[in-house]
Amino acid sequence: MSVEIRPLSEPGEVRAALATFFRSMVGLPNLEFDAVSITEPGRYVGAVADGAVIGGADSYTSWLAVPGGAQVPHAAVTHVGVLPTHRRQGIVSQLIAAQFEDFARRGEVVATLRASEAVIYERFGYGVATSARSVRIDLRRSGLRDAVPDVGEIRLADAEATTETLNAIATRVESSGTIGLPAGWWELNRIRRAAEPVSNYVAVHSTDGVDDGYVIYRPDDPDHWFTSRERSITVTDFVAVDDQARAGLWRHLLSLDLTDAVTIESVALDDPITLAVTDRRAVHLGAEHDETWLRLIDVEAALAARSYAEEDPVVVEVRDELIPVNSAVFEIGPKTVRRVTASPDVGVDVATLAASYLGGTRWSRLAAVGRVDVQDSDAIRRLDVLFGTDRLPHSGVSF
Structure with missing residues (x-):
């Protein structure tokens, strides 16, 4: 069987690729929408055999906030799937290789996926x-x-919660791990909410007349709301520009009438909610789970884009079998990142570097399980300081 890997340009091919993705995932809900309305022209890479689309890998143009607040060019990867009749034939590997080439041509420094x-x-x-x-x-x-700070105002925005209103808030968030949400993401989420049998409520927080946070939530069991022993709501979207906006949104959620429990679907591992309540035993923390899978497309540009704490530089050798230009030795310090020919203090593969890049995983933890080749033991301590962040990175969205 001959398989052609190429961008999908015709609307019919895009629709076929997304249908292939839904078929490959098995358990996704059946939604009625046009695939063209939630995809970005030219970004869907397909695998075509005998004129039929048998697999694909999609992406959105976006940005990723990195330590220091910079927003680097970013590809949000999604809709990766191959028909079950064509698995184990290396098609996904070819699709991802084609994506990497495309991202590099576009100047995208990093890619992420769920x-x-x-x-x-x-x-x-x-x-x-x-x-x-x-x-x-x-x-x-x-x-x-x-x-807990009580600054700003809350307004109920169920009717006015347009993409423009909410995206204007989301774009202001600079915390590490945040991504720019593309138009296709907003459209798909609108479609999903419209298909739900329950109402979704929106509350927007503003300070001095400027919107700086919002939440979207829904009741869990509206059919038995007034007879249930525990009336609970689920927060699907929680976006706050700063701590004051976060506190204002908490205050709204925790003071709702006729509500016994609130579940927020995604928070950072170091979210301070347990410190903000009067009885921390009333807070149940769910299990930790992986969120952002990060790929460094241009290692040098990615390393140079983020900020570092004050510490002596470390020389790091990076190995990247799929994007050979990334395989190099870099001196990483608080003032500069540069390629060097010096002997490395440590060596890592590009996936391990990605795990540490946003500050979500300490270098000492990676070294403890053998994922870092250590030539200078003090280098690990210095890397922990250099890459350390005040708060753990978090995205809070899926795509």
Whole structure:
């Protein structure tokens, strides 16, 4: 069988590719929409055999916020799948290689995805750069402490919550791990919410007349809302520009009438909600799970884009079998990142570097399990300082 890997330009091919993705994933809900409306022209790479699309890998033009607040050019990878009749034939490897070439041509420094399986993407140089968990708060036992900031205002925005309104807020978030949300993402989420049998409520926080946060939530069991022993809501979107906006959104959620419990689907591992309530035992933290799988497309540009803490530089050798230009030795310090010919203090593959890049995984933890080749033991301490961040990175969205 001859398989052609190429960009899909015809609307019919794009629709066929997305249908292939849904078929390959098995358990996704059946939604009624036109694939062309949620994809970006020229970014869907397909595998075509005998005139039929048998697999594909899609992406969106985006940005990724890195330590220091810079927003680097970023490809948000999604819709990767191959028909079950064509698995184990190297098609996914060809699709991802074609994506890497495309991203490099576009000048995209990094790529991220959300993995359906945890063992697929490390061999392609992706590493787990952010993790997340859910949090559930029993409102019958606890509320916010009086000391939690109460600045700004909340308005109910169910009717006015347009993509433009919410995206204007999301674009202002500079915390590490945040991504720019493309038009296709917004459209697909609008379609998903329209298909849900329950209402979705939107609340927007503003400070001095400027919107700086929003939440979207829904009741969990509206059919039995008034007879249920525990009336709970689920927050699907929680976006805050700063701590004051975050506190204002908490205050809104934790003071809702006729509500016994609030679940927020995704928070950072170091989210301070347990410190903000009067009874921390009323907060149930869900299990940690991988969130952002990060691939460095241009290692030198990615390393240069983020900031570093004050510490002596470290010489790091990076190995990248799939993008050979990334295989080099870099001196990484608080003032500069540059290619050098010096002997390395440590060596890593590109997936391990990706895991440490946003500050989500400490170098000492990676070294402890043998994922770093250490020539200078003090280099690991210095790398922990250089790559350290005040807060753990977090994205909070899936795509």
